Amino acid sequence: MKDASKFKWPKGLKRTKTRESVLSVLEVSKSPLSAREIYSEIERMGESIWLSTVYRALDAFVEAGLVTKTSVLDNEITLYDLKQSGHKHYAVCVGCHKIIPMLNCPMDDFKPKLLKEEFQITGHKVEVYGYCTECKEL
Amino acid sequence: MKDASKFKWPKGLKRTKTRESVLSVLEVSKSPLSAREIYSEIERMGESIWLSTVYRALDAFVEAGLVTKTSVLDNEITLYDLKQSGHKHYAVCVGCHKIIPMLNCPMDDFKPKLLKEEFQITGHKVEVYGYCTECKEL
DNA sequence: AGTGTAGTTGCGAATCAATTGCATTTAACA
DNA sequence: TGTTAAATGCAATTGATTCGCAACTACACT
Numbered sequence: 001m002k003d004a005s006k007f008k009w010p011k012g013l014k015r016t017k018t019r020e021s022v023l024s025v026l027e028v029s030k031s032p033l034s035a036r037e038i039y040s041e042i043e044r045m046g047e048s049i050w051l052s053t054v055y056r057a058l059d060a061f062v063e064a065g066l067v068t069k070t071s072v073l074d075n076e077i078t079l080y081d082l083k084q085s086g087h088k089h090y091a092v093c094v095g096c097h098k099i100i101p102m103l104n105c106p107m108d109d110f111k112p113k114l115l116k117e118e119f120q121i122t123g124h125k126v127e128v129y130g131y132c133t134e135c136k137e138l
Numbered sequence: 139m140k141d142a143s144k145f146k147w148p149k150g151l152k153r154t155k156t157r158e159s160v161l162s163v164l165e166v167s168k169s170p171l172s173a174r175e176i177y178s179e180i181e182r183m184g185e186s187i188w189l190s191t192v193y194r195a196l197d198a199f200v201e202a203g204l205v206t207k208t209s210v211l212d213n214e215i216t217l218y219d220l221k222q223s224g225h226k227h228y229a230v231c232v233g234c235h236k237i238i239p240m241l242n243c244p245m246d247d248f249k250p251k252l253l254k255e256e257f258q259i260t261g262h263k264v265e266v267y268g269y270c271t272e273c274k275e276l
Numbered sequence: 277a278g279t280g281t282a283g284t285t286g287c288g289a290a291t292c293a294a295t296t297g298c299a300t301t302t303a304a305c306a
Numbered sequence: 307t308g309t310t311a312a313a314t315g316c317a318a319t320t321g322a323t324t325c326g327c328a329a330c331t332a333c334a335c336t
Binding site for chain 1: 311312313314315316317
């Protein structure tokens, strides 16, 4: 009884064993994972997969809107996370790289609250994505 | 009359020609640059430098607190910027990768304003850095 | 000014995440 | 069940960043 996936499978994507493995690892994880972590976890489960396949699966999920790709700590780590996890922002410990979901979003009155955790803030970063005047008209 | 550098040279760092080149390129630029862009700019000025030297110079400046390293677009680009530039946050065009400094900061009432530029926001990212409970006590 | 030396650079090679090419396999649907 | 576009195994490549080491140089001290 493994397939407890509660996500509608994105149409256009074939439902394969490797993709289900990748998705299930993300589902079980409480925080975002790197491609390599996902790969290792799948291997540890006794299944065989290639790292390149993990990357391709993740790309497909990102494109399908099921997974979010984030980078953290200015390039040290690239992480993937299920979009449905609810939270979009994280507090990152510069000591141990632990990733703690924030309970609120800076878009609405910014006062970082953290999930049962004290956190000594030393810095923050905000990025806004979108289209500039020129690119908007293309 | 090239050395118009208005920055106090960080003590502990030798003042060399390559480092002055790197710093002057950053000074002239109105937006953050990648290591490769800095490298190309220096070559274009007719001076010879190695990319690895640019990286080392940037590392030294970052360590000295003179330069800021940021990543943008979820790891697609790593950029360097003079800390004194004043602004800390950017709007990044996902079309052309143009980087536009924001006039305000999300820490105080978040409503992104941009410098003479319309910008169609499609997403945003916030990261908070610091120490978690465990790391704080070390 | 001359010199010792720790810090820097030139240069190439190495590393490491991520991507790609291609032949083979497989899920999905007529 | 057969066809086929999509996905995977696997190897090789790319591209950014780092590293090793010998040669060089800024700068502190006579």
